[in-house]
Amino acid sequence: MFRVGDLVCPFNHMSRVGKVIDIKMEKPKAWLVGGTTGDSIMVIVEFPNDEKNYLYRSSDLRKVE
Secondary structure, eight states, X not given: OOOTXXXXXXXXXXXXXXXXXXXXXXXXOOEXXXXXXXXXXXXXXXXXXXXXXXEXXXXXXXXXX
16 A cells, blocks of 8 residues: 555556556446446556656555665
8 A cells, every 4th residue: 555655666667656646446437237336446656857746546556665
């Protein structure tokens, strides 16, 4: 699990390190036979030398040690 202020990197671009600035829960939009899936944890990451903030699923991020 991530906390605000943790250093993280995207799984598909491990050399890019950023800082978690916010964590949000996103409700599912798809309906399945048995109902909906659970809420998704979305993480907003700020990278140094970049003006934009990026939104990732928590499963797409790894914590930097």
